[in-house]
Amino acid sequence: MSTRALPTVVFLSLSTLLSTEVPASEATWKAGTARAKITPEKPLMMAGYGGREPVASAANRLHDLWVKVLALEAADGHRAVVVTTDLCGLAKRSYDAVCEGARQRCGLDRSQVKLTCSHTHTGPLLRECFEDFNPLTDEQRRDVDQYTDALEKTIVDKIAEALENMTPATLSASEGFTDFAVNRRNNREADVPEIRKRGEPLQGPVDHTVPVLVVRAGDGSVRAVVFGYACHTTTLNTLQWSGDYAGFAMLDLEKSHPGAQAMFFQGCGADQNPLPRRSVELCRQYGGMLAAAVEEALRKPATPIGPALATAFEYAELKFDRHPTMAELQEETARGGQKGRWAARLIRQLEQGQPLADSCPYPVQVWRLGEQLWISLAGEVVVDYSLHYKAKYGAATWVHGYSHDMVAHVPSRRVWNEGGYEAGYSDQFNQPAERWAGDVEDRINAAVDRLVAKVKSRLAGSDGRRSRTCQEARRAA
């Protein structure tokens, strides 16, 4: 058995200025925004669920889907971009394409690009991501490929545009709270309305905080609000395009702050659902609750973020549990469905002489903005990671799941030991095993520890070099 080639490259860039050393009058952030509508223009497969009539018409939308970019530049010229998307998931191939485009056009390395999806289950299917959920005709596959190609290009275009738009700005951090997320492993969906009505506590770990980053222009007006919540965007399962509750929250915020760009990132919501659910009315309600939590955070005294930025990235090597045997794959293929399509793919791969990988390169990224720590993890990350890192690294820590590569469910050791949906089902993510090895959390924790130490260290790797401008990157390419 072979191991998929594991890139060992580690990127680290550190601003030389710490927030405490920079008088506000002398140094400042620069920030720029850009956005593009990505609602499919022709009928397209929808991602998120199997076993439903999967083609959503172009005209049938609850609201539009968006790619939004916030570009930031610290006082020493070091840059980074946050990309939020109303998408269910992006495959490794799309992540790699966006990073390569951002490198060639804008001189950014992987440590400087934060690519996230909201995980909306009423967004379009993308190439190599959840594509076994429903059978695809050749024509549908072509449409998915075309849409994905255009999307990757759009994201790179918007990264370049946001970088070119940057003007002086101030950044601050605050936090709100809302409680519609429910631990779906510990509460039966059907019981939740009654438990809520009785005012009794729901079971299981949750993270109900709403971290908020506010970008303001010199006149104090809000230019961008980046906010997160740890909860599946699965209120809806219809065939109307939408960003689910997160889409409604962003619309509410952009209405109450004209000219501002509202950007949602998914937290560690793999084991969290908005409950009860399945109506547009509830979806609007949860969006309103989330927007209200952001507004509450905006009214509170915020923590100013000094214009210092450190960005670090590495691949952790995550080992797979045992591979399925040929007999098991043949049995699954005969059974059909999503798992049958997965098994048939693995059989084809083996017949072509390509062994199944023993491990997977797992992207881990850590940013330090002033004294804020942003930890971005790939895939569907359970809430234990957020609670653990906040306890370990302090309250100014934000933990983002669903970043970069929709690699698989990412259980903690606790969830892995307990088993169940979030502990496995890696076949749904095209992985060559049904789950990770039991040390998955240890391996991620070790990578996060290394990167946090790097961004917290002022000296390690710091060369005070400003990032190249897009024009300089283009000339060098």
Ligand SMILES: [Zn+2]
């Ligand atoms: Zn999910």
